[in-house]
Amino acid sequence: MNRIFRLFIWFALGAGTAWAGSPLRVPVHFSITNDAGMGYEWFVVGSHPDVGSWNVTNAVKLVWSTGNVWWGDVGVQAGTALEYKFVKRLTAADQIGNAGNATWWPDGDNLQTNVPAEPAAPFSGKRIEFYSDLTNVSVVYSTLATAEFEATSAWHTVGMTLAGPGLRAGEGRHVAEGVGTEGEWLRFTFNGLRNGTNVWEGAWDGNDYWTPLDALIVRDRQVFNYIPPSNGVSASRIVTNYVGSSADHVTGRWVRVYLPRGYDENVGRRYPVVYMSDGENVFPPGGGYGCWHADTNADAEIKGGRMREAIIVGIPSSANRTVEYLPHMDIDPDGGGSVGRANFYADYLIHNVRPMVDVGFRTKNDRANTVHVGSSCGGLLSLYLGTWTNVFGRIGPMSGVYSTDFCPNFRSWLAAAAPHDLRIWQDVGNVGYELDIEGLSLYDDNFDMYGQLANFGYAPNADLRFMIGWNDDHNEAAWCRRLPYVFRFLLDVREEPNPLLDHALAVGVSANQLTFPVYAGTAYAVEWTDALTNGWTAATNWPRETSPWSNQTVDLPALAPSGGYFRVRGE
Secondary structure, three states, rough: OOOOOOOOOOOOOOOOOOOOOOEEEEEEEEEEEOOOOOOOOEEEOOOHHHHHHHHHOEEEEOEEEEOOOEEEEEEEEOOOEEEEEEEEOOOOOOOOOOOOOOOOEOOOOOEEEEEEOOOOOOOOOOOEEEEEOOOEEEEEEEEEOOOOOOOOOOOOEEEOOOEEEEEOOOOOEEEEEEOOOOOOEEEEEEEEEEOOOOOOOOOOOOOOOEEEOEEEEEOOOOEEEOOOOOOOOOEEEEEEEEEOOOOOOOOOOOEEEEEEEOOOOOOOOOOEEEEEEHHOOOOEEEEEEEEEOHHHHHHHHHHHOOOOEEEEEEOOOOOHHHHHOOOOOEEEEOOOOOOOOHHHHHHHOOOOOHHHHHHHHOOOOOOOHHEEEEEEEEHHHHHHHHHHHHOOOEEEEEEOOOOOOHHHHHHHHHHHOOOOOOOEEEEEEEEEEHHOOOEHHHHHHHHHHHHHHHHHOOOOOOOOOEEOOOOOOOOOHHHHHHHHHHHHOOOOOOOOOOOOHHOOOOOOOEEEEEEEEEEOOOOOOEEOOOOOOOOOOEEEEEEOOOOOOEEEEHHHHHOOOOOOOEEEEEE
């Protein structure tokens, strides 16, 4: 039987080793039965960063249930041999950051569990291409213990190979393979010669680069997971459009739209969209309360290879902000009996603002690529939009207002609906107005909401991330500091197709079987034809991959008993 195997693939999520470097987080069930006592709650902490690396201030809080059972499903890196203990802690705001606030159980040996591994990665280490006029280039790197820039282990130096010319005159394409550990975060910089002078070339801000990508190009001090245009990419920019309103009780307003680097050059690329409430504070100069600096935050994360290129839309609030952001089933306790109008605001956002963005710009507008981020009442709005509508698949409620004194009916509806089909970033500070804003403790209420979400089935590190902003108050400066973490979690750069991973292609035939790797974010099909001059027909296909990678095997005679030609296509 004559066969041709061709692979046309856009790869996705950076892969990792089966037992050490996987990006996949597997929910692990933890449970302890104990009456913690007034003010105390149980946490789990262990040997892996996903459960705090034995630092109790980073331990994962468990949820109480009837019978004094404290439990939680926590996402832990696939393939981890985990040791852990339970710790009882005071959760008061002035104690949560205290490393001495911990009673450990058990007293003796650590508890142990093995997290299921995923299939082995189809490659080892990372591939880095560096486009530069430097010669005799080396990459100096450290595999990070956690995703934080400062979490540096031993440093290593690898010489890069000059693989050919770059994309512009005088530029070389320097390549290093097998760098670090696949799937893990990497911190690195370059060293070489320029006109005989020894030069260190780091990122645009003078620091090292750090990214989780497994295949990447560094050019003009920016990280790419695709081949950048030969003439480089333009900087991000912000455009402003007026969007009228067809929604009752909601007025039209001027909306600002951030377009990421290279939007004009990369005419074939489409982008996820982040909608942000309180848009007057989102981009400089900001409003009366400060600025999130979402543009420069996104610039830094995108240039660093830590966030997907995305469009960001800032929708300003109105004089009726509290009522517009309040769920429609509740009444503003300070608004003279005003009923919440978040349903009308959702109507405006979905049927006026979103069409303007989708028509005017190149977007990916499915639910998985549509994000909403907001703070305070805007955080409540974000949770409402994610759960009440079917439009927003990823939400970032920051310092959300969830008090039963403010939105009791929404809380009741949410408990009954128990939605579990989102990715949620949730956070709150532990000082100032976060503890008492008009008589409400957002700190306590956010812990309560975290427990409710965990009861719905959300797993920390997998589809839920809860962060305490240490010494953060209720203001734009605090949300600006935390915004990079929000972007990294909701717009994980490893989850979009990465064509640079084609170095890992390995299609094999054994006993009339075709075996090939598949990567997250890509849909695959095995196609067949009886003659190369004829068209191709899909013989079998799979839905878009969601795990970092796996291997597929197909029985070719079963697909085409009479023989012919086959190819694998991914898109």
